[in-house]
Amino acid sequence: xxxxxxxxxxxxxxxxxxxxxxxxxxxxxxxxxxxxxxxxxxxxxxxxxxxxxxxxxxxxxxxxxxxxxxxxxxxxxxxxxxxxxxxxxxxxxxxxxxxxxxxxxxxxxxxxxxxxxxxxxxxxxxxxxxxxxxxxxxxxxxxxxxxxxxxxxxxxxxxxxxxxxxxxxxxxxxxxxxxxxxxxxxxxxxxxxxxxxxxxxxxxxxxxxxxxxxxxxxxxxxxxxxxxxxxxxxxxxxxxxxxxxxxxxxxxxxxxxxxxxxxxxxxxxxxxxxxxxxxxxxxxxxxxxxxxxxxxxxxxxxxxxxxxxxxxxxxxxxxxxxxxxxxxxxxxxxxxxxxxxxxxxxxxxxxxxxxxxxxxxxxxxxxxxxxxxxxxxxxxxxxxxxxxxxxxxxxxxxxxxxxxxxxxxxxxxxxxxxxxxxxxxxxxxxxx
Amino acid sequence: xxxxxxxxxxxxxxxxxxxxxxxxxxxxxxxxxxxxxxxxxxxxxxxxxxxxxxxxxxxxxxxxxxxxxxxxxxxxxxxxxxxxxxxxxxxxxxxxxxxxxxxxxxxxxxxxxxxxxxxxxxxxxxxxxxxxxxxxxxxxxxxxxxxxxxxxxxxxxxxxxxxxxxxxxxxxxxxxxxxxxxxxxxxxxxxxxxxxxxxxxxxxxxxxxxxxxxxxxxxxxxxxxxxxxxxxxxxxxxxxxxxxxxxxxxxxxxxxxxxxxxxxxxxxxxxxxxxxxxxxxxxxxxxxxxxxxxxxxxxxxxxxxxxxxxxxxxxxxxxxxxxxxxxxxxxxxxxxxxxxxxxxxxxxxxxxxxxxxxxxxxxxxxxxxxxxxxxxxxxxxxxxxxxxxxxxxxxxxxxxxxxxxxxxxxxxxxxxxxxxxxxxxxxxxxxx
Numbered sequence: 113x114x115x116x117x118x119x120x121x122x123x124x125x126x127x128x129x130x131x132x133x134x135x136x137x138x139x140x141x142x143x144x145x146x147x148x149x150x151x152x153x154x155x156x157x158x159x160x161x162x163x164x165x166x167x168x169x170x171x172x173x174x175x176x177x178x179x180x181x182x183x184x185x186x187x188x189x190x191x192x193x194x195x196x197x198x199x200x201x202x203x204x205x206x207x208x209x210x211x212x213x214x215x216x217x218x219x220x221x222x223x224x225x226x227x228x229x230x231x232x233x234x235x236x237x238x239x240x241x242x243x244x245x246x247x248x249x250x251x252x253x254x255x256x257x258x259x260x261x262x263x264x265x266x267x268x269x270x271x272x273x274x275x276x277x278x279x280x281x282x283x284x285x286x287x288x289x290x291x292x293x294x295x296x297x298x299x300x301x302x303x304x305x306x307x308x309x310x311x312x313x314x315x316x317x318x319x320x321x322x323x324x325x326x327x328x329x330x331x332x333x334x335x336x337x338x339x340x341x342x343x344x345x346x347x348x349x350x351x352x353x354x355x356x357x358x359x360x361x362x363x364x365x366x367x368x369x370x371x372x373x374x375x376x377x378x379x380x381x382x383x384x385x386x387x388x389x390x391x392x393x394x395x396x397x398x399x400x401x402x403x404x405x406x407x408x409x410x411x412x413x414x415x416x417x418x419x420x421x422x423x424x425x426x427x428x429x430x431x432x433x434x435x436x437x438x439x440x441x442x443x444x445x446x447x448x449x450x451x452x453x454x455x456x457x458x459x460x461x462x463x464x465x466x467x468x469x470x471x472x473x474x475x476x477x478x479x480x481x482x483x484x485x486x487x488x489x490x491x492x493x494x495x496x497x498x499x500x501x502x503x504x505x506x507x508x509x510x511x512x513x514x515x516x517x518x519x520x521x522x523x524x525x526x527x528x529x530x531x532x533x534x535x536x537x538x539x540x541x542x543x544x
Numbered sequence: 545x546x547x548x549x550x551x552x553x554x555x556x557x558x559x560x561x562x563x564x565x566x567x568x569x570x571x572x573x574x575x576x577x578x579x580x581x582x583x584x585x586x587x588x589x590x591x592x593x594x595x596x597x598x599x600x601x602x603x604x605x606x607x608x609x610x611x612x613x614x615x616x617x618x619x620x621x622x623x624x625x626x627x628x629x630x631x632x633x634x635x636x637x638x639x640x641x642x643x644x645x646x647x648x649x650x651x652x653x654x655x656x657x658x659x660x661x662x663x664x665x666x667x668x669x670x671x672x673x674x675x676x677x678x679x680x681x682x683x684x685x686x687x688x689x690x691x692x693x694x695x696x697x698x699x700x701x702x703x704x705x706x707x708x709x710x711x712x713x714x715x716x717x718x719x720x721x722x723x724x725x726x727x728x729x730x731x732x733x734x735x736x737x738x739x740x741x742x743x744x745x746x747x748x749x750x751x752x753x754x755x756x757x758x759x760x761x762x763x764x765x766x767x768x769x770x771x772x773x774x775x776x777x778x779x780x781x782x783x784x785x786x787x788x789x790x791x792x793x794x795x796x797x798x799x800x801x802x803x804x805x806x807x808x809x810x811x812x813x814x815x816x817x818x819x820x821x822x823x824x825x826x827x828x829x830x831x832x833x834x835x836x837x838x839x840x841x842x843x844x845x846x847x848x849x850x851x852x853x854x855x856x857x858x859x860x861x862x863x864x865x866x867x868x869x870x871x872x873x874x875x876x877x878x879x880x881x882x883x884x885x886x887x888x889x890x891x892x893x894x895x896x897x898x899x900x901x902x903x904x905x906x907x908x909x910x911x912x913x914x915x916x917x918x919x920x921x922x923x924x925x926x927x928x929x930x931x932x933x934x935x936x937x938x939x940x941x942x943x944x945x946x947x948x949x950x951x952x953x954x955x956x957x958x959x960x961x962x963x964x965x966x967x968x969x970x971x972x973x974x975x976x
Contacts, residue, residue, distance in 0.1 A: 118598055118854055120632075120636040120637040127591075130638060131648065134588055134589055149918050151920070152921075154567070156563060157566055158560055159555065159558035159667050160592065160653065161558065161666075161667060163555055166550055166551075166552060166553060182612070183614075187555070189612075201554070202560070209562060210562075210563075221592065223593070235592065250923045250924050252902055253923055256921070371903045423549060423552035459584035462584070474688075478805040481582050481695070487582070488583070489688070491645070491685055492681070492682050
């Protein structure tokens with residue numbers, strides 16, 4: 113037999129957690145999921161495998177190289193690389209039976225054959241919400257999004273964070289007003305880098321692009337922090353339709369922040385946020401952990417004009433955000449931000465029988481389970497010490513020890529595994 | 545644009561539900577998951593893509609043909625076709641850091657390129673639990689399994705069901721006692737078909753195999769229903785080690801059924817259950833919906849000697865069960881067994897503003913959400929009727945209507961969408 117042993121390895125770039133970490137991962141996933149439901153989003157679950165022709169209708173360049181694509185029988189198949197393309201397909205396919213605005217959440221694995229490196233995964237969870245309108249979609253939806261981000265990250269409790277918003281129309285309109293209408297995409301791409309490369313390098317790159325000194329300074333001023341960004345934008349008095357529309361939108365979104373329960377210090381208009389240049393057309397979002405800005409955005413998204421133009425002639429505008437859970441979990445772990453005190457066990461109690469006849473211990477377990485208490489019974493014949501050792505390693509908070517005396521008295525010995533305190537009580541008195 | 549439209553189709557053999565059905569699917573999945581946790585099983589989540597050399601260490605024949613296998617770069621990759629092989633890999637890989645008995649649950653998608661037909665899927669969810677011992681594993685674990693099946697299907701509430709158990713050692717020992725020790729596998733394969741082909745055909749096939757008339761009748765008697773199967777087995781007085789061991793095991797398992805909360809009429813020893821001939825070595829389980837036996841088993845499993853022999857020399861016996869959720873959901877839907885009355889909406893209430901300024905409606909939503917009430921706000925500017933029409937289609941049980949009067953009074957109008965009853969109340973009085 114030994115000759116045929118295959119080394120049981122997991123591929124690089126694929127996260128596979130030990131149970132203790134998986135419990136914490138699932139806790140975070142459930143908080144995200146329950147918050148999405150709290151805001152009335154509907155679940156969908158699409159296949160991981162799609163027809164390549166459908167999945168890659170839009171993709172190209174870098175993305176296409178990273179696709180897991182293969183043939184099976186006569187089919188050209190690909191694994192999904194995000195949850196947005198499957199959403200576009202889903203909405204176009206089910207257009208006639210869905211109610212709009214269509215509010216959906218989707219938490220699932222996606223696949224990209226990236227070069228494996230620390231914190232980069234080839235299989236990773238995305239946790240997405242999007243609101244899709246039929247033809248049009250109220251700007252009010254853009255105002256609700258930060259409220260969802262706020263609720264998720266407040267519950268997750270990884271420390272103070274800031275939701276940064278901007279509006280692509282503002283940026284585009286401003287660059288137009290400087291006479292840079294033919295360079296907007298390039299300027300955006302450069303401006304987007306300011307956090308990483310600094311202002312001086314941005315100016316140099318703008319200079320290389322042919323932007324003159326005066327405009328370089330105006331751009332740097334614009335994307336710098338302002339005491340009151342909205343007042344600053346008003347004070348610019350820029351007569352440009354895109355700019356004015358963007359200003360109107362960002363004012364509207366900001367107006368409702370407090371009503372949506374987002375405190376002032378968790379929300380900031382930041383004119384340096386550019387994001388997904390080709391796709392987003394209005395509001396854009398990033399979320400920064402204040403103490404760890406180097407992590408980058410932990411939740412991003414924005415407004416787009418046309419979700420499914422490759423699948424339908426219907427105009428389907430939307431707004432959405434995504435949390436890259438697998439990378440987030442990796443980073444939280446690296447930064448030791450995962451909670452030490454949160455539940456690290458599934459069971460609340462483990463029953464440790466010290467007798468051969470298991471009838472009574474099993475009855476106790478059955479009663480506790482019926483009360484909704486997650487309960488494990490240690491069923492192996494081992495020495496008492498080994499049994500308790502197992503319970504300790506599982507981080508199960510309570511043990512119930514049952515020997516001859518407990519059976520005779522129709523009671524149990526309940527032990528707090530953290531403090532070591534124990535007392536003999538009736539089943540009814542077990543307060544778990 | 546119209547020229548480049550790709551038809552937004554989903555591949556045949558892949559289940560993709562509309563939101564209403566997805567809600568019900570998720571409800572079932574959560575019941576299974578929470579029950580597995582109630583019994584103290586730990587979650588794991590392994591990659592869908594594995595190294596082919598690892599994943600296919602054991603596979604062969606029919607299974608291998610159905611594998612989605614492909615190359616990416618220098619890697620020979622395969623999609624998992626069950627959750628047992630990944631478990632074997634996981635336990636062998638993490639042997640040194642896991643606590644045994646290792647109790648794990650895993651709910652995830654698996655892939656088989658079967659010929660698409662009604663009720664057969666190429667991507668489907670399996671919901672597995674297994675208890676893995678290190679070297680040995682107490683038979684008590686076999687007794688706990690029916691308790692888990694009972695709790696899951698009782699909660700799911702699809703009508704009366706029966707958990708059928710048998711023991712492979714009993715069957716093997718009985719056939720040995722008839723002098724058929726060199727035909728055991730073939731006899732098992734034939735006997736396993738009795739539900740589908742009937743007793744006469746079983747006899748004919750046994751005859752073709754060279755089993756004489758007397759033994760044919762003994763086998764048919766054996767696998768037929770008995771008033772008290774355990775007494776029947778005792779009365780046979782068979783002096784065969786395997787038979788005696790199997791009888792001892794099935795007695796032990798049956799002994800604890802009541803303590804584990806499984807009522808007598810939900811549990812039955814059935815000597816015609818054979819299952820997974822190569823893999824199982826002791827107790828085997830099937831679960832039948834009493835009113836729909838033609839559906840076949842909705843939850844099956846059993847005891848095996850050696851989980852991970854292809855990955856390690858350690859002996860890792862285990863016992864487990866699996867629910868094929870995707871097929872189960874399909875079948876329940878076909879048989880109209882999905883509950884009509886269960887929650888078909890995510891939101892408990894939808895707020896319908898009849899005013900332009902959304903401040904007050906948003907504040908109401910924020911308060912309800914903070915109370916844990918899943919709340920949607922209809923944010924689009926539409927006619928009132930269209931707004932209520934949307935709410936109706938979503939099956940959301942309550943609507944909160946807010947117009948000028950409600951704002952002035954600092955109240956809301958709460959409407960029960962089923963009865964049509966409505967009343968004007970303060971936010972504090974909303975009893976959702």
